Amino acid sequence: MEKRKHYRTVFLSDIHLGDQDCKAEFLLDFLKHTRIDRLYLIGDIIDMWAMQRQFMWPDSHNRLLHKLISLSSEGTQVIYLPGNHDEPAQKYDGMALGDVEIHREYIHTLADGRKLLVLHGDQFDQEVCFGPWHAWLGDKAYRMLMFINRWYNRYRVWRGRDYWSLAGYIKQRISGAGEAIVRYRQTGCAHARRRGLDGIVCGHIHHPEITELDGVLYCNDGDWVENCSALTEDMQGNLSLVFWARESAVSALRPRADIAVSGSKQKAA
Numbered sequence: 001m002e003k004r005k006h007y008r009t010v011f012l013s014d015i016h017l018g019d020q021d022c023k024a025e026f027l028l029d030f031l032k033h034t035r036i037d038r039l040y041l042i043g044d045i046i047d048m049w050a051m052q053r054q055f056m057w058p059d060s061h062n063r064l065l066h067k068l069i070s071l072s073s074e075g076t077q078v079i080y081l082p083g084n085h086d087e088p089a090q091k092y093d094g095m096a097l098g099d100v101e102i103h104r105e106y107i108h109t110l111a112d113g114r115k116l117l118v119l120h121g122d123q124f125d126q127e128v129c130f131g132p133w134h135a136w137l138g139d140k141a142y143r144m145l146m147f148i149n150r151w152y153n154r155y156r157v158w159r160g161r162d163y164w165s166l167a168g169y170i171k172q173r174i175s176g177a178g179e180a181i182v183r184y185r186q187t188g189c190a191h192a193r194r195r196g197l198d199g200i201v202c203g204h205i206h207h208p209e210i211t212e213l214d215g216v217l218y219c220n221d222g223d224w225v226e227n228c229s230a231l232t233e234d235m236q237g238n239l240s241l242v243f244w245a246r247e248s249a250v251s252a253l254r255p256r257a258d259i260a261v262s263g264s265k266q267k268a269a
Contacts, residue, residue: 006035008111009233013042013120013203014223016085017061019050021146021225023245024060026163030230030244031067036076040108041068042203042221043083043120050085072099079106083120083204107197112237114198116217117191121204124187128180149226163228163245181207189216201231208241 016022045068051057072078078100082089093104105119184205192200199217208222208229219239222229228245 004033004035006235007037007232008235008237009038009040009108010034010036011040011042011118011201011203011219011221011231012224013083013221014044014206014225015041015064016044016047016050016223016225017065018055018057019047019225020054020056021150022047022061023163023224023228024058024064026228026244027224028060028064028067030228030242031071036071038077038079039068039071040106040118040201041078041080042118042201043081043122044085044203044223045080045082047085048088069098069100077101079103079118081106081118081120084122084125108201110233110237110239111235114217114237116199116201116219117195117197118201121184121188121202121220124184124191124204127187128183146225181205185209185211185213185218185220189213189218192216208243210239210241 012027015024015027017024046065068078080089080097080100080102081104082102089102090104092102095102105117108116108118110116188200188202192198193214193216197216199212199219201219201221203221203223205220206223206226207220208227208231209218209220210231211218217239219231221231222241222243228243230242230244231239232242233239
């Protein structure tokens with residue numbers, strides 16, 4: 001039997017279950033090959049915005065949600081911090097769904113004693129974005145980018161190649177996107193500094209990164225729609241990013257049987 005990688009902590013965010021770009025099979029494969037003491041689900045786990053546009057819930061999404069919930073009964077402490085795409089769950093702050101704790105934010109203590117603020121990151125939108133029009137335009141552009149990414153990777157699979165994030169590549173070369181990432185990083189670090197903490201762990205912007213800004217540690221665990229990334233902590237408190245699409249043999253294409261439960265959502269009368 002293949003030995004599973006053991007982590008003290010794993011941070012996951014922006015899975016976007018219910019969205020057609022969710023890489024559920026990659027994350028299922030990652031969880032199959034790992035043993036986790038504590039799991040943070042840092043928001044946008046279920047994408048209620050996407051399901052309002054077009055309802056879809058393939059079998060892989062069902063299996064992944066069941067797996068995430070069942071981890072709590074398998075010895076993993078699961079802490080869920082809702083984001084903006086699963087915002088209705090925020091009202092259950094401080095409560096528990098079975099063995100899954102729900103919080104708006106959390107203080108995580110690394111094995112070496114450093115304390116990190118954990119939250120989704122949508123709390124910083126007002127400080128990072130220019131306003132509602134900018135956010136709306138950004139959402140439209142991002143969905144178009146993910147559409148291109150989706151069909152580009154279908155072509156790659158047809159050619160026998162592995163998944164590669166074209167969306168991430170393009171974003172790195174757009175100056176406006178880079179400036180927004182810098183502002184987001186600065187805002188997050190300033191927030192942690194004001195709280196007297198050693199750093200911050202967040203998601204939200206789909207840009208995995210570990211860096212330090214003026215003595216404050218900034219960690220973004222990325223996402224599972226374009227980067228297939230997780231932030232991990234080992235038993236000594238060392239943090240690292242895992243990019244599972246590079247390590248997994250899972251195809252970027254979903255099997256046809258996996259998209260049976262989908263369809264346009266009808267508007268209420």
